[in-house]
Amino acid sequence: MVDRADPVPGPGYEERPSRTVAGAVLWRAGGAAGAGSGVVLPDGCMDLLWVDGRLLVAGPDTTPHPAGEVPGSGFAGIRLAPGTAPALLGVPARLLRDRRVELADLWPGAEVRRLTERVASYGDPRAGLEELARLRTADGEPPDPLVREVAARLRAGQGVAAVAGAVGLGERQLHRRSLDAFGYGPRTLGRILRLQRALALTRRGLPPAAVAAAAGYADQAHYTREVRALAGTTPGAYAAGSAGAKREIPEPSGSRTTA
Secondary structure: OOOOOOOOOOOOEEEEEOOOOOOOEEEEEOOHHHHOOOEEEOOOOEEEEEEOOEEEEEOOOOOOEEOOOOOOOOEEEEEEOOOOHHHHHOOOHHHHOOOEEEHHHOOOHHHHHHHHHHHHOOOOHHHHHHHHHHHHHHHOOOOOHHHHHHHHHHHOOOOHHHHHHHHOOOHHHHHHHHHHHHOOOHHHHHHHHHHHHHHHHHHOOOOHHHHHHHHOOOOHHHHHHHHHHHHOOOHHHHHHHHHHHOOOOOOOOOEEEOO
Protein backbone atom coordinates (compact mmCIF):
# COMPACT_ATOMS: atom_id res chain seq x y z
CA MET A 1 0.00 0.00 0.00
CA VAL A 2 1.13 3.52 -0.64
CA ASP A 3 2.68 5.23 2.36
CA ARG A 4 1.03 8.19 4.07
CA ALA A 5 3.42 10.84 2.88
CA ASP A 6 2.94 12.23 -0.61
CA PRO A 7 1.66 9.11 -2.42
CA VAL A 8 2.16 9.08 -6.17
CA PRO A 9 -0.80 7.46 -7.95
CA GLY A 10 -0.24 4.83 -10.58
CA PRO A 11 -2.20 2.47 -12.83
CA GLY A 12 -4.59 0.19 -10.99
CA TYR A 13 -4.47 2.13 -7.74
CA GLU A 14 -6.90 4.67 -6.31
CA GLU A 15 -7.16 6.33 -2.91
CA ARG A 16 -9.08 9.10 -1.23
CA PRO A 17 -9.53 10.39 2.31
CA SER A 18 -12.48 8.98 4.20
CA ARG A 19 -15.34 11.43 4.62
CA THR A 20 -16.67 9.79 7.77
CA VAL A 21 -13.72 8.16 9.60
CA ALA A 22 -11.25 10.72 10.91
CA GLY A 23 -7.72 10.33 9.56
CA ALA A 24 -8.54 7.25 7.47
CA VAL A 25 -7.83 6.72 3.78
CA LEU A 26 -9.77 4.46 1.41
CA TRP A 27 -7.80 2.66 -1.29
CA ARG A 28 -8.05 -0.10 -3.82
CA ALA A 29 -5.56 -1.91 -6.02
CA GLY A 30 -5.79 -4.24 -8.98
CA GLY A 31 -4.58 -7.81 -9.09
CA ALA A 32 -0.98 -7.08 -10.05
CA ALA A 33 -0.50 -5.13 -6.85
CA GLY A 34 -1.14 -8.17 -4.72
CA ALA A 35 1.41 -10.53 -6.13
CA GLY A 36 4.35 -8.54 -7.42
CA SER A 37 7.90 -8.38 -6.20
CA GLY A 38 9.15 -5.99 -3.57
CA VAL A 39 8.44 -5.50 0.10
CA VAL A 40 5.89 -3.73 2.27
CA LEU A 41 7.46 -1.15 4.58
CA PRO A 42 6.42 -0.12 8.11
CA ASP A 43 4.29 3.02 8.31
CA GLY A 44 2.61 3.01 11.75
CA CYS A 45 -0.86 2.33 10.35
CA MET A 46 -3.23 -0.63 10.37
CA ASP A 47 -5.65 -1.66 7.63
CA LEU A 48 -9.01 -3.35 7.38
CA LEU A 49 -8.86 -5.23 4.09
CA TRP A 50 -11.24 -6.69 1.55
CA VAL A 51 -9.40 -9.34 -0.45
CA ASP A 52 -11.36 -11.48 -2.92
CA GLY A 53 -14.46 -11.47 -0.71
CA ARG A 54 -12.64 -11.90 2.62
CA LEU A 55 -12.20 -9.46 5.49
CA LEU A 56 -8.71 -9.30 6.98
CA VAL A 57 -6.67 -7.06 9.24
CA ALA A 58 -3.09 -5.96 8.56
CA GLY A 59 -1.37 -5.12 11.82
CA PRO A 60 1.39 -2.57 12.43
CA ASP A 61 4.73 -3.55 10.93
CA THR A 62 8.17 -3.23 12.44
CA THR A 63 10.12 -4.77 9.54
CA PRO A 64 9.74 -5.17 5.77
CA HIS A 65 7.21 -7.80 4.72
CA PRO A 66 6.99 -9.71 1.41
CA ALA A 67 4.58 -8.02 -0.98
CA GLY A 68 2.81 -11.30 -1.74
CA GLU A 69 2.24 -12.19 1.90
CA VAL A 70 -1.52 -11.81 1.39
CA PRO A 71 -2.41 -13.50 -1.92
CA GLY A 72 -5.30 -12.19 -3.95
CA SER A 73 -6.46 -10.86 -7.29
CA GLY A 74 -7.71 -7.51 -5.99
CA PHE A 75 -7.55 -5.45 -2.82
CA ALA A 76 -9.61 -2.75 -1.16
CA GLY A 77 -8.90 -1.29 2.22
CA ILE A 78 -9.39 1.40 4.77
CA ARG A 79 -6.07 2.61 6.14
CA LEU A 80 -6.46 3.65 9.76
CA ALA A 81 -4.25 6.34 11.23
CA PRO A 82 -1.70 5.31 13.89
CA GLY A 83 -3.39 4.51 17.19
CA THR A 84 -6.98 4.47 15.91
CA ALA A 85 -7.50 0.82 14.92
CA PRO A 86 -7.52 -0.85 18.38
CA ALA A 87 -10.69 0.97 19.45
CA LEU A 88 -12.39 -0.10 16.22
CA LEU A 89 -11.21 -3.70 16.39
CA GLY A 90 -11.42 -4.19 20.14
CA VAL A 91 -7.92 -5.73 20.11
CA PRO A 92 -4.67 -4.18 21.41
CA ALA A 93 -2.37 -3.34 18.53
CA ARG A 94 0.52 -5.23 20.14
CA LEU A 95 -1.32 -8.50 19.50
CA LEU A 96 -1.40 -7.78 15.75
CA ARG A 97 2.16 -6.53 15.34
CA ASP A 98 3.71 -7.85 12.10
CA ARG A 99 0.65 -10.02 11.42
CA ARG A 100 -2.06 -10.36 8.74
CA VAL A 101 -5.10 -12.13 10.17
CA GLU A 102 -8.62 -13.00 9.14
CA LEU A 103 -11.18 -10.80 10.84
CA ALA A 104 -12.94 -14.02 11.88
CA ASP A 105 -9.92 -14.75 14.11
CA LEU A 106 -10.73 -11.61 16.09
CA TRP A 107 -14.53 -11.37 16.00
CA PRO A 108 -17.33 -13.97 16.23
CA GLY A 109 -17.75 -15.89 12.99
CA ALA A 110 -21.46 -15.08 12.63
CA GLU A 111 -20.77 -11.36 12.90
CA VAL A 112 -17.97 -11.54 10.35
CA ARG A 113 -20.20 -13.45 7.91
CA ARG A 114 -22.88 -10.78 8.28
CA LEU A 115 -20.36 -7.99 7.74
CA THR A 116 -18.81 -9.78 4.77
CA GLU A 117 -22.21 -9.96 3.10
CA ARG A 118 -22.80 -6.31 3.85
CA VAL A 119 -19.51 -5.15 2.38
CA ALA A 120 -20.11 -7.36 -0.66
CA SER A 121 -23.44 -5.63 -1.25
CA TYR A 122 -21.68 -2.35 -2.06
CA GLY A 123 -20.67 -1.69 -5.65
CA ASP A 124 -17.35 -0.43 -4.30
CA PRO A 125 -16.12 -2.44 -1.29
CA ARG A 126 -14.30 0.64 -0.04
CA ALA A 127 -17.68 2.18 0.73
CA GLY A 128 -18.65 -0.92 2.68
CA LEU A 129 -15.41 -0.86 4.66
CA GLU A 130 -15.87 2.83 5.37
CA GLU A 131 -19.40 2.25 6.67
CA LEU A 132 -18.24 -0.69 8.78
CA ALA A 133 -15.49 1.44 10.32
CA ARG A 134 -17.84 4.38 10.84
CA LEU A 135 -20.40 2.29 12.70
CA ARG A 136 -17.79 0.58 14.86
CA THR A 137 -16.26 3.95 15.70
CA ALA A 138 -19.64 5.47 16.54
CA ASP A 139 -20.59 2.54 18.77
CA GLY A 140 -17.26 2.40 20.61
CA GLU A 141 -15.42 4.60 23.04
CA PRO A 142 -14.50 8.10 21.82
CA PRO A 143 -10.98 8.46 20.43
CA ASP A 144 -8.31 8.91 23.08
CA PRO A 145 -6.92 12.44 22.65
CA LEU A 146 -3.69 11.36 24.34
CA VAL A 147 -3.05 8.81 21.58
CA ARG A 148 -3.58 11.43 18.90
CA GLU A 149 -1.26 13.85 20.65
CA VAL A 150 1.47 11.25 21.08
CA ALA A 151 1.33 10.35 17.39
CA ALA A 152 1.34 14.01 16.35
CA ARG A 153 4.32 14.87 18.54
CA LEU A 154 6.32 11.87 17.37
CA ARG A 155 5.47 12.70 13.76
CA ALA A 156 6.83 16.19 14.39
CA GLY A 157 10.12 14.66 15.51
CA GLN A 158 9.90 15.13 19.28
CA GLY A 159 11.86 12.75 21.49
CA VAL A 160 10.25 10.23 23.82
CA ALA A 161 11.10 12.11 27.01
CA ALA A 162 9.63 15.33 25.62
CA VAL A 163 6.47 13.54 24.47
CA ALA A 164 6.02 11.82 27.83
CA GLY A 165 6.38 15.13 29.66
CA ALA A 166 3.97 16.89 27.31
CA VAL A 167 1.20 14.31 27.82
CA GLY A 168 1.78 13.95 31.55
CA LEU A 169 3.02 10.36 31.64
CA GLY A 170 6.19 8.69 32.78
CA GLU A 171 8.21 7.06 30.02
CA ARG A 172 7.25 3.56 31.20
CA GLN A 173 3.58 4.50 31.25
CA LEU A 174 3.89 5.98 27.78
CA HIS A 175 5.54 2.80 26.56
CA ARG A 176 2.71 0.62 27.89
CA ARG A 177 0.02 2.87 26.44
CA SER A 178 1.83 2.95 23.11
CA LEU A 179 2.08 -0.85 22.87
CA ASP A 180 -1.70 -1.13 23.05
CA ALA A 181 -2.40 1.86 20.79
CA PHE A 182 0.31 1.57 18.12
CA GLY A 183 1.66 -1.96 18.47
CA TYR A 184 5.09 -0.85 19.62
CA GLY A 185 6.73 1.68 21.90
CA PRO A 186 7.00 5.39 21.14
CA ARG A 187 10.65 5.16 20.18
CA THR A 188 9.89 2.62 17.46
CA LEU A 189 6.89 4.60 16.23
CA GLY A 190 9.02 7.73 16.08
CA ARG A 191 11.65 5.90 14.01
CA ILE A 192 8.98 4.63 11.60
CA LEU A 193 7.35 8.03 11.16
CA ARG A 194 10.76 9.63 10.62
CA LEU A 195 11.52 6.99 7.99
CA GLN A 196 8.30 7.86 6.17
CA ARG A 197 9.26 11.56 6.21
CA ALA A 198 12.65 10.66 4.77
CA LEU A 199 11.25 8.44 2.02
CA ALA A 200 8.81 11.16 0.99
CA LEU A 201 11.71 13.60 0.65
CA THR A 202 13.68 11.00 -1.30
CA ARG A 203 10.84 10.61 -3.78
CA ARG A 204 10.89 14.36 -4.29
CA GLY A 205 14.47 14.06 -5.48
CA LEU A 206 16.46 15.36 -2.51
CA PRO A 207 19.99 13.91 -2.14
CA PRO A 208 20.64 11.67 0.88
CA ALA A 209 22.52 14.28 2.91
CA ALA A 210 19.70 16.77 2.53
CA VAL A 211 17.10 14.12 3.36
CA ALA A 212 18.98 13.16 6.52
CA ALA A 213 19.14 16.77 7.71
CA ALA A 214 15.53 17.59 6.88
CA ALA A 215 14.08 14.40 8.37
CA GLY A 216 15.92 14.76 11.66
CA TYR A 217 18.73 12.18 11.46
CA ALA A 218 22.05 12.83 13.14
CA ASP A 219 23.83 12.53 9.81
CA GLN A 220 23.69 10.67 6.50
CA ALA A 221 25.21 7.53 8.00
CA HIS A 222 22.45 7.44 10.63
CA TYR A 223 19.83 7.79 7.89
CA THR A 224 21.42 4.95 5.92
CA ARG A 225 21.45 2.65 8.95
CA GLU A 226 17.78 3.33 9.67
CA VAL A 227 16.73 2.68 6.08
CA ARG A 228 18.58 -0.63 6.18
CA ALA A 229 17.05 -1.60 9.52
CA LEU A 230 13.43 -0.63 8.80
CA ALA A 231 13.19 -0.89 5.02
CA GLY A 232 15.76 -3.55 4.22
CA THR A 233 17.34 -1.46 1.49
CA THR A 234 19.59 1.58 1.04
CA PRO A 235 18.64 5.20 0.32
CA GLY A 236 20.23 4.92 -3.12
CA ALA A 237 18.40 1.73 -4.04
CA TYR A 238 15.13 3.16 -2.77
CA ALA A 239 15.61 6.36 -4.77
CA ALA A 240 16.44 4.39 -7.93
CA GLY A 241 13.40 2.14 -7.51
CA SER A 242 10.92 4.92 -6.83
CA ALA A 243 12.31 7.02 -9.69
CA GLY A 244 11.92 4.10 -12.07
CA ALA A 245 8.42 3.17 -10.97
CA LYS A 246 7.28 6.77 -10.43
CA ARG A 247 5.15 5.59 -7.53
CA GLU A 248 4.85 3.36 -4.51
CA ILE A 249 2.94 0.22 -5.50
CA PRO A 250 -0.10 -0.22 -3.22
CA GLU A 251 -0.04 -3.19 -0.89
CA PRO A 252 -2.19 -4.50 1.97
CA SER A 253 -0.31 -2.52 4.61
CA GLY A 254 2.57 -0.12 4.67
CA SER A 255 4.46 1.37 1.80
CA ARG A 256 6.39 -0.59 -0.75
CA THR A 257 9.79 -0.22 -2.32
CA THR A 258 10.71 -1.66 -5.69
CA ALA A 259 14.40 -1.79 -4.79
